[in-house]
Structure formats: structure tokens, C-alpha cells
Amino acid sequence: QSVLTQPPSVSGAPGQRVTISCTGSSSNIGAAYDVHWYQHLPGTAPKLLIYGNTNRPSGVPDRFSGSKSGTSASLAITGLQAEDEADYFCQSYDTAMSASVFGGGTKLTVL
Amino acid sequence: QVQLQESGPGLVKPSETLSLSCTFSGGSIRGYYWSWIRQPPGKGMEWIGYIYYNGSTKYNPSLKSRVAISVDSSKTQFSLKVRSVTAADTAVYYCARHLGVSTYFDPWGQGTLVRVSS
Numbered sequence: 001q002s003v004l005t006q007p008p009s010v011s012g013a014p015g016q017r018v019t020i021s022c023t024g025s026s027s028n029i030g031a032a033y034d035v036h037w038y039q040h041l042p043g044t045a046p047k048l049l050i051y052g053n054t055n056r057p058s059g060v061p062d063r064f065s066g067s068k069s070g071t072s073a074s075l076a077i078t079g080l081q082a083e084d085e086a087d088y089f090c091q092s093y094d095t096a097m098s099a100s101v102f103g104g105g106t107k108l109t110v111l
Numbered sequence: 112q113v114q115l116q117e118s119g120p121g122l123v124k125p126s127e128t129l130s131l132s133c134t135f136s137g138g139s140i141r142g143y144y145w146s147w148i149r150q151p152p153g154k155g156m157e158w159i160g161y162i163y164y165n166g167s168t169k170y171n172p173s174l175k176s177r178v179a180i181s182v183d184s185s186k187t188q189f190s191l192k193v194r195s196v197t198a199a200d201t202a203v204y205y206c207a208r209h210l211g212v213s214t215y216f217d218p219w220g221q222g223t224l225v226r227v228s229s
Contacts, residue, residue, distance in 0.1 A: 002154075002155035002156075033213055034213070034214070034215075036214075036215035036216075038216075043221070043222075044221055045115075045205070045218060045219040045220055045221045045222070046205070046216075046219045047219075048215055048216070048217040048218075051214075051215040051217075052215075057217070089155065089156060091156070091215065091216070092213075093212070093213035097171075097172060098169070098172070099158050099171045099172065100146075100158040100213065100216075101158070102155050102156035102157070102158070103155060104154065104155035105155050105156075
């Protein structure tokens with residue numbers, strides 16, 4: 001059971017927009033700790049996609065965007081492409097656990 | 112461009128000690144935190160612990176009694192030991208770098224699968 005809750009899967013057709021939610025609590029996201037998002041293809045190193053809730057590292061397309069409100073955060077992907085098919089997971093920090101915490105991951109399928 | 116690579120045995124017997132190393136290249140250990148993170152099959156990521164470049168460590172409370180992270184004298188490799196392993200420790204183990212205690216991890220290694228089985 002992951003500390004941060006994500007939907008197990010989402011899907012969308014090429015060109016469409018999808019969002020992935022990440023729900024936490026008052027001891028992590030709600031405590032003003034930043035949320036970060038990663039893209040992960042099995043067998044490879046997870047790739048930082050969004051840091052500090054809304055910021056994109058250099059090289060990440062602006063089709064990817066992040067937002068945060070209250071105890072939740074969201075990752076939005078617009079103009080879906082086949083290459084976006086991957087697992088996506090969120091990360092924050094939990095003050096009660098004194099530990100970095102993660103979401104369970106969401107598998108994105110491009111139809 | 113910093114790169115991380117995990118290495119170690121892919122199979123460990125129950126009750127024994129799991130030992131992994133993370134070799135990094137393209138940068139310095141100074142000023143950063145270096146973490147171990149794992150992902151059991153079909154589950155989400157779990158942070159195991161970190162070592163700061165000055166040698167200080169912090170571990171996930173759920174694993175604290177069985178885990179130790181150290182950095183070698185060459186300052187190009189850091190290691191993870193997990194004692195008394197069980198099948199629940201079967202996972203892909205990743206090493207990653209971060210700037211602060213609560214910040215994002217970047218980069219990550221590609222991970223190494225460790226199975227606990229007799």
C-alpha cells in the first residue's frame with residue numbers, strides 16, 4: 001500500500017489529453033512538500049519529468065505539465081504520442097515518516 | 112552527465128545479507144545525498160535510505176533495523192546492506208542522487224533485480 005495514491009491505469013488515443021492524479025495527506029502533499037513526477041519504462045532508469053510541482057527539466061516537452069492543490073497533485077499529458085506509453089509515478093516527502101514517499105504508479109496506455 | 116550503475120548478486124538466500132553497490136561517474140560525491148530505493152514486483156517504489164557526502168545516513172523507519180548504507184574511500188561508490196532478508200525483500204533496487212532530504216531524485220540507475228529464494 002503506497003503512501004501516495006494513484007490510479008493503476010489510464011488510457012487515451014493519440015493526440016488526446018490525459019491526467020494522472022496523486023493523492024496524499026496532511027503529512028506530505030498537504031504539508032506543503034513538493035510533488036515530483038517520473039516516467040518509467042521497465043528495465044530502464046526512471047526519468048524525472050516534473051519537479052517542484054510544476055517545473056520541467058531541460059529536454060522534457062511542454063506537453064507534460066504538473067499541478068498541485070491541497071493534498072493532491074496531477075500530471076497532465078497533452079497531444080498523446082505512442083512514445084508516452086510508460087509507467088508514471090509521483091513522489092513527495094512525509095513529515096510523519098521522515099521519509100520520501102511514492103505513489104504506486106500509473107500505467108499509461110496509448111490506444 | 113552523472114551516471115549511476117547498480118551491481119550485486121541477483122539471488123540471495125533467506126536470512127542472509129543482501130549487498131549491492133552503486134558506482135557513479137561524471138560527477139563528484141560532494142554536496143549531494145545518495146539514496147537507495149526499491150520496487151517489489153507489482154508494487155510501488157519504496158525509499159530505503161540515504162547517505163550524505165559527509166557520511167551521515169538516514170533510513171526508512173520500516174527498514175532501519177536491518178539496513179546500512181556506506182560510501183567507499185574512493186568516493187565513487189556507495190553500498191547497501193540489508194540483513195536477514197526474506198521473500199518480501201525481493202525487488203528491483205535502484206540508486207539515485209538528490210540535492211536535499213525532501214527533494215527529487217535525479218538521476219537514477221537502471222536498477223538491479225534481487226530475488227530472495229532458497
